Amino acid sequence: RILITGAGGQLGTVLTVELQKKYGADNVIASDLKLNPDFMGHFEVLDATDFEALKSVVLKYKITQIFHLVAILSANGEKFPLNTWDINMKSLFNVLEVSRLHGINKVFYPSSIAVFGEDVEKDNTPQNPNLTPSTVYGMSKVAGENWANYYHKRYGLDVRSLRYPGVIGYQSMPGGGTTDYAVDIYHKAVKNESFECFLEASTHLPMIFIDDAIRATIELMDAPAEEISVRTSYNLSGMSFAPQEVFGVIKKTIPNFEITYKPDFRQGIADSWPNSIDDTQAKKDWGWQPKYNLENMTEVMIEKLRIYYNNKLIA
Ligand code: VAH
Secondary structure, three states: EEEEEEOOOOOHHHHHHHHHHHHHHHHHHEEEEEOOOOOEEEEEEEEOHHHHHHHHHHHHOOOOOEOOOOOOOOOHHOOOOOHHHHHHHHHHHHHHHHHHHHOOOEEEEEEEHOOOOOOOOOOEEEEOOOOOOHHHHHHHHHHHHHHHHHHHHOOOOOEEEEEEEEEEOOOOOOOOHHHHHHHHHHHHHOOOOOEEOOOOOOOOOEEEEEEHHHHHHHHHHHHHHHHHOOOOOOOOOEEEEHHHHHHHHHHHOOOOOOOEEOOOHHHHHHOOOOEOOOOOOHHHOOOOOOOOHHHHHHHHHHHHHHHHHHHHHHH
């Protein structure tokens, strides 16, 4: 059976459904701090920073795989730095220890392009440059990658990880991430509202459509262990764009959409991140290949959000 921690988040919401489809709903246990009332499936209220609570869920359901998605993201994480560190690291230590002690076969650990800092090549950032993150979230991900690598080397735990770029999906509301402007912009466009962007028009960031991000996660976890040459975390990319570009593509479908730019503290975080990512190693080791670009992602985002808001209006 599979346990997903942080199942109520942007990735967890979608990954839970895909894993239920793949393994059957009875073999997937979603968990988070609170239950989403319209969640369908097995759910456990769980604070992943509580070792005993996590252990009892693992034993109760005889869990064999854990997807550990709990984290405070980059922007929100800067408000209370020590709290962000505690939550992000304590929950990971618990997952690694429970997995070591109770024979968990595989663990998935999400990392992020937030691990890169000012001193790396910004275009096509390589797999193994210097990692000097500018946010506590990024620092926790660099530390987490090294802990994952350590548990693999020392205990043989099969921990696998992806450095997600900004993930764009229609299934959840924009969250505490610096890349979440690229989710919010679609909601505003579909609601025929103007959009105030918290980043400058020309701020390029690596991004990926949620369907590609989830498929990459499942393909990585399904790959034979001997093909996995990276046990810190794989660079992963789908596309790269700036606010002015996603605005331009949306405007083709929603011509009276308007944007203003009002950069805030998140501009500093975005400026410390790459413009684009080199994910050659993922392509080589386990055949990664993105399917979405800015154009076809925009088509799906607008179509799905129009359905969502129309149903909301009717409801
Ligand atoms: C964030 N969406 O903005 C997350 C992600 C690369 C960005 O880590 O914090």
